[in-house]
Amino acid sequence: MRMDLRVLGYFLAVTEEQNITRAAERLHITQPTLSRQLMQLERELGARLFERTNHSVKLTAEGMMFRRRAQEILELAARAREEVVADSENLRGRISIGCWEMRSVEELSKLIADFQQAFPAVKFLLYSGNNEDIEAGMAQGNLDMGLFLEPFPAAERYATHKMKTIEEWGTLIHEAHPLAQRDCIRPGDLVGTKVVTVNLGTPVHKMLGKWSGEYTPAMDFCVNYNVLSNGVVAAEVRQGVVICLKPLAQYEHMHYVPFQPRLQFGSLLAWRSEETQSRALKKFIAFLREKEEKGHEKDSAK
Secondary structure: OOOOHHHHHHHHHHHHHOOHHHHHHHHOOOHHHHHHHHHHHHHHHOOOOEEEOOOOEEEOHHHHHHHHHHHHHHHHHHHHHHHHHOOOOOOOEEEEEEEOOOOHHHHHHHHHHHHHHHOOOEEEEEEEOOHHHHHHHHHOOOOOEEEEEOOOHHHHHOEEEEOOOOEEEEEEEEOOOHHHHOOOEOOOOOOOOEEEEEOOOOHHHHHHHHHHHHHHHHOEEEEEEOOHHHHHHHHHHOOOEEEEEOOOOOOOOEEEEEEOOOOEEOEEEEEOOOOOOOHHHHHHHHHHHHHHHHHHHHHHHO
16 A cells, blocks of 8 residues: 555645545645545545534544554655755754653753754654653654653663752642642542542552552552643642642642652653664764763862
């Protein structure tokens, strides 16, 4: 089966417009031509992508799955074109990075800003997720790098850059909850409270369980999250508690209360050591290594 990138673009235009006539006008082709191309695509795939009515089109379940893949294919093709035409004088490209929602994203953002001063045509794409989401994205080739929260057992499989920011675990507690006025949360304090926390079974969740110790079996984990903003919404609705890293953002009606004893960890920016790295990615890695060397020189001079 041949997959024409142009036709994938046609397909995505129709999904966005939800109307073949409007999509044809946008693409500057005739409506019959666009309809034929879509029907040919469906024949090649052996699946119906659209439910058609007189005035609109709606994606089928197969169409929704194919839309995601079509977007990925066109994005990868665009990145490939940028990387092929890039040269050392005018470096271009995109670098995709998966990130935990944590304070070291600010440190990463400063590194990106410094790099783009020298190479403004290199663009960065940031995606939110937990360690497991990010590692899966890297394995599938959708992410070039990952900003991982420690503990990260798989770190030995990657080349890494140690971030300087220290991440602290604690809770965001709704202002109406009795615990919101506490200075700290100790093991056992959350027993009897419905708690929103990170996904069960992950290394991070197991680490939190060790901190809680004997009280862990009595905890009521009512909702689990992999992106903090979703967890905060779930906690706000029930005027409850979400276990999280100390956030950069402020959340209305939610108070941050740290753990005691303190639970703090670092983070790593990681990537695969492969010869297939894009020129932009190789340049950014070299930039990170140069930063590390300068940091070591400063430490040695003290």
